[in-house]
Amino acid sequence: MSVLELSAVSRWYGNVVAVNDITMTIGPGVTGLLGPNGAGKSTLLHMMAGFLPPSNGSVTIDGEPTWRRPKMYDVVGLVPEREAAYTFLTGMEFVEASAKLHRLASPRQAAQRAIDIVELSDAADRKIGTYSKGMRQRVKVASALVHDPQVLLLDEPFNGMDPRQRLHMMELLKSLADAGRTVLFSSHILEEVEQLSDVVQVVVAGRLAASGDFREIRRLMTDRPHVFTIRSTDDRALASVLMGAQHTAGVAIDGPVLRVQAADFGSFTRALAGIAREHNIGLREVIPADESLESVFSYLVRR
Amino acid sequence: MNAVIARITYRALLGRRRVLLLALLPVVLLLLAVAFRAGNGDATENLLDHFGVAALLPLVALIVGTGVLGAELEDGTAIYLLATPTPRSAIVTTKFAVAAVVTVAFTAIPEFLAGVIAFPDRTRLSVAYAVGTAVGAVVYVAIFLALSVATRRAMAVGLIYVLVWEGLLASFVSGIGVLSVQQYSLSIAKAIAHAGDEIPANVSLAVAIPMLLVVIVVASRLAVDRLSGYRISGEPG
Secondary structure (H helix, E strand, O other): OOOEEEEEEEEEEOOEEEEEEEEEEEOOEEEEEEOOOOOOHHHHHHHHOOOOOOOEEEEEEOOEEOOOOHHHHHOEEEEOOOOOOOOOOEHHHHHHHHHHHOOOOOHHHHHHHHHHHOOOHHHOOOEHHHOOHHHHHHHHHHHHHOOOOOEEEEOOOOOOOOHHHHHHHHHHHHHHHHOOOEEEEEEOOHHHHHHHOOEEEEEEOOEEEEEEEHHHHHHHHHHOOEEEEEEEOOHHHHHHHHHHOOOEEEEEEEOOEEEEEEOOHHHHHHHHHHHHHHOOOOEEEEEEOOOOHHHHHHHHHHO | OOHHHHHHHHHHHHHOOHHHHHHHHHHHHHHHHHHHHHHOOOOHHHHHHHHHHHHHHHHHHHHHHHHOOHHHHHHOOOHHHHOOOOOHHHHHHHHHHHHHHHHHHHHHHHHHHHHHHHOOOOHHHHHHHHHHHHHHHHHHHHHHHHHHHHOOOHHHHHHHHHHHHHHHHHHHOHHHHHHOHHHHHHHHHHHHOOOOOOOOOOOOHHHHHHHHHHHHHHHHHHHHHHHHOOOOOOOOO
């Protein structure tokens, strides 16, 4: 059992603050590091993986700092985001090289085991250069798993995977967590994190915006008001009708578009079409205005 | 030394398109040697010194020295070596050894052959230049390897060192020879060659040998230190 600990960690590049005073403890199980692109997830992950020193604060694994300590890779496995690989090696050669660099007693068996885990046996003797994006991702995971690390860090591991591979990878990470490993992965996709991890750390603009049980955070996210922009055959008529409707929290006419604040996402979208038809108004466009992940996050930050 | 890293490095280095450039330069040297012989010229220095030691040697060393580790740091594959408990000194030593062997093979051997072709009756001169070149290869590679870990512009910095410092300044200011790998090579060649062979070294052997040892040690230390503190990209994300 290994514990990853960040204590008052900040990281800046010149005047740009990438990570701002983050404290978190990551123990056994799957933890999702969630945040929009550019939020500081990778910077955090690089500090955890020993490839970046914190400007302030400390990053430790089982009490030992991660920076400038190659021995920590005895217990840590890293799956980097970059797709780069030794394209001239076969998958097996690559994973076996990793096993040897970890000075494992029987590198060949360890490599075979890791390749089996990621279901890459069929392609193990092909050069990595011929692999698809998803296969490269899996061979990277195999190489990171070869020494059966206590801590596995994955930077956007689901990028480029098809749904089946994604599902398989999720099962794999879950089984590692069940075996007592500490698994941390970063993602900017809400659903990935939701399906996989009970514990999430939400990072927005370098700060820890929310931390803890996913269901709790999810509730905060769905409880917020939803704004729609609507274009119809008669915006003014629709506005006056919606004003009286039960599911509407606010209506505004903003130039050529109608902005409606719904009290509840589900019931408003179900009721809208009926209301429009009843008053002979044609709906041309209904767009949830703030559904981007960034707005969900910024909502969380404001709380 | 680490056999796994050595094997991967050889394959990466000799598999790249750069290897064509590596092979091209020695071929040019050999062709020139044939031409010299046919032309019956007395341009010893021009062939083995100006082309061999002053151009072929630093260029090959630059390509190989910055390629063994710098290329992997650049494209991100080095992470698979670094995310292991392998001591950073072992990584640097192995990369250095591979680069030295490849550079010697692509410089000292053709230098010797070119000497034998151009001056068949002066074998000692060819041996002298070949040994000088081999030693120079090792020193250059140590410098360029360290540069490639220290800066992303290793190729440019290396070229400036070779062209401006060694090529231009060292020929005007003789004191600069103390910090010129080219001069170390020539100094060693001069010590081996017959007294009558005019090898234009302006640094004595007593200076060259301690200096080149110091350069190798300092460069390797620097490389190990920089690699130990290797950071993944600087931009926030």
